[in-house]
Amino acid sequence: MRRYGLIGYPLGHSFSEKYFNAKFKAEGITDASYQLFELPAISQFPELIASQPDLKGLNVTIPHKESVIPYLNALDPVAARIGAVNVLKFTPEGIIGYNSDYQGFMQALQQFFPVSSSAQALLLGTGGASKAVQAALDHLQIPFRVVSRNPAPNVLTYGQLNEEIIAASTLIVNTTPLGTYPDTEAAPPIPYHFLSSRQYLFDLVYNPAETQFMKKGKAAGASVTNGYAMLCLQAEAAWQIWNA
Structure with a gap:
C-alpha cells in the first residue's frame, strides 16, 4: 500500500483527505491511501516518519511550510527559490521538498x-x-x-x-x-x-x-x-x- 498524507496543525478544516480518497476511488486506484497527521510541533516530524515506513509522499500546510525544510535531504529548485514547500516526496535518496502551491x-x-x-x-x-x-x-x-x-x-x-x-x-x-x-x-x-x-x-x-x-x-x-x-x-x- 502506498501511503500519502498531510502534515500541519490544526487540520480540522482540511479537505485534502476527502479529495485524495475520492480521487483514488473515482480513478480505481486501489493501492493508495491518504490520511491526516496533525503535528503541533515540527520537532515531531522525525518520529512521524519513523512510525510510517510506507509513506511515499506528504503534503505540508500551515504552520510547517518553512520549518520542515531543515528536515529534508534536498529541495527542488523552484521550492528552494520560493523558500517554502508543500509537497514532500520520499525517495531512496531521502526526502525531497517541492512547491505545488x-x-x-x-x-x-x-x-x-x-x-x-x-x-x-x-x-x-x-x-x-x-x-x-x-x-x-x-x-x-x-x-x-x-x-x-x-x-x-x-x-x-x-x-x-x-x-x-x-x-x-x-x-x-x-x-x-x-x-x-x-x-x-x-x-x-x-x-x-x-x-x-x-x-x-x-x-x-x-x-x-x-x-x-x-x-x-x-x-x-x-x-x-x-x-x-x-x-x-x-x-x-x-x-x-x-x-x-
Missing part, C-alpha cells in the same frame, strides 16, 4: 483574474503560502506589495492601508489563515469600505466556501473567489510529483 495558485488566478499590464496586487500575509503567491506573481509580471501585522522592511502594516493603496490594488490576495473554519467570523483587518467593483479578492482559504473576507468584498462590489480551485490544482500537481 505556486503552480496551483497561478493556474487558479489566471482562471479568475484578468491579468494585464496595469494589474497591481496586495498580498495579505508573509508565510509560506505568501512566498508561493509572490513567486507566481513575479512569473506573471504582476507588481505587488506585502502586508503584515508586524513592521518589517518593504512590508506594509494593516494600519498603513489607505484609500490610495486599496484603489491602486486591482488584486488583493489573502494568504493568511484568517477566516478558516472553525473561526469563520475572522477576516484580515483591511479597510473594506475603500473597495469597489475594480477589485478582485482571492482568498486562499477554502473552508468555509465563502469567508468574511469574501463577503465584505462582495458587499463592496468586488469580484471574489476562494482557494478551492487552487487546492485541487496543487493536489493534482502533487500527485504528478509523487508519481514522476
Whole structure:
C-alpha cells in the first residue's frame, strides 16, 4: 500500500483527505491511501516518519511550510527559490521538498483574474503560502506589495492601508489563515469600505466556501473567489510529483 498524507496543525478544516480518497476511488486506484497527521510541533516530524515506513509522499500546510525544510535531504529548485514547500516526496535518496502551491495558485488566478499590464496586487500575509503567491506573481509580471501585522522592511502594516493603496490594488490576495473554519467570523483587518467593483479578492482559504473576507468584498462590489480551485490544482500537481 502506498501511503500519502498531510502534515500541519490544526487540520480540522482540511479537505485534502476527502479529495485524495475520492480521487483514488473515482480513478480505481486501489493501492493508495491518504490520511491526516496533525503535528503541533515540527520537532515531531522525525518520529512521524519513523512510525510510517510506507509513506511515499506528504503534503505540508500551515504552520510547517518553512520549518520542515531543515528536515529534508534536498529541495527542488523552484521550492528552494520560493523558500517554502508543500509537497514532500520520499525517495531512496531521502526526502525531497517541492512547491505545488505556486503552480496551483497561478493556474487558479489566471482562471479568475484578468491579468494585464496595469494589474497591481496586495498580498495579505508573509508565510509560506505568501512566498508561493509572490513567486507566481513575479512569473506573471504582476507588481505587488506585502502586508503584515508586524513592521518589517518593504512590508506594509494593516494600519498603513489607505484609500490610495486599496484603489491602486486591482488584486488583493489573502494568504493568511484568517477566516478558516472553525473561526469563520475572522477576516484580515483591511479597510473594506475603500473597495469597489475594480477589485478582485482571492482568498486562499477554502473552508468555509465563502469567508468574511469574501463577503465584505462582495458587499463592496468586488469580484471574489476562494482557494478551492487552487487546492485541487496543487493536489493534482502533487500527485504528478509523487508519481514522476
